[in-house]
Amino acid sequence: MKEEILKERTKTTAARLFSGPVEVEVPYQLWKEFDSELARELSLFITGNMYSRTVLTLAERQVVAVSALAALGRTEELRIHLHGALNVGVSWKTCAEAIFQVGVYAGFPVVNAALATLKAVLQERGQWPPSDGGSEEPLA
Structure with a gap:
């Protein structure tokens, strides 16, 4: 090229x-x-x-990056790619779901750290709390 x-x-x-x-x-x-x-x-x-x-769209690629970085516990780099994901149209709900899914394989301590990073990113962007149903009453 x-x-x-x-x-x-x-x-x-x-x-x-x-x-x-x-x-x-x-x-x-x-x-x-x-x-x-x-x-x-x-x-x-x-x-x-x-x-x-072009095998994956840029949005799909960012969901992969978010998932991998969450699983590895690399929250500084995750912060960058969460911004990137949101910038190319990935919803906060999709980012959160990708993070929750890695818990099955990588454990919930990394999920907690990644969700805290997502929350901080959304706060930086003035998008926290989410206006589209981000929180419900806990079951317990």
């Missing part, structure tokens, strides 16, 4: 994911501080090649 096309795909995909109502610091900035050429190569590969593949 020509480098100019790859650069454009990288910029377009990054803008869709990380240009939203809240400014999110993505790892690229940190990488750049240590090695700008490597940061560029990583960005072109991850955002330009992997994130812009």
Whole structure:
């Protein structure tokens, strides 16, 4: 693939994911501080090649990222991808459901941490409490 096309795909995909109502610091900035050429190569590969593949939609890809990061307990990176998911149209309910589903495999401590991260992201975006039925009375 020509480098100019790859650069454009990288910029377009990054803008869709990380240009939203809240400014999110993505790892690229940190990488750049240590090695700008490597940061560029990583960005072109991850955002330009992997994130812009068309087998999954960008929204589906973000649900996968949210699920994996929740299961791994990587809440700092999860925060970035929750913003990305919401920016590309994934609902907060879908994000929450993806997080709940990983509990069966990864345990509920990671679910609790991930839900707290989702709540914080929604608060940052001025979307907490959800207006579309986010909470009900507990059963117990």
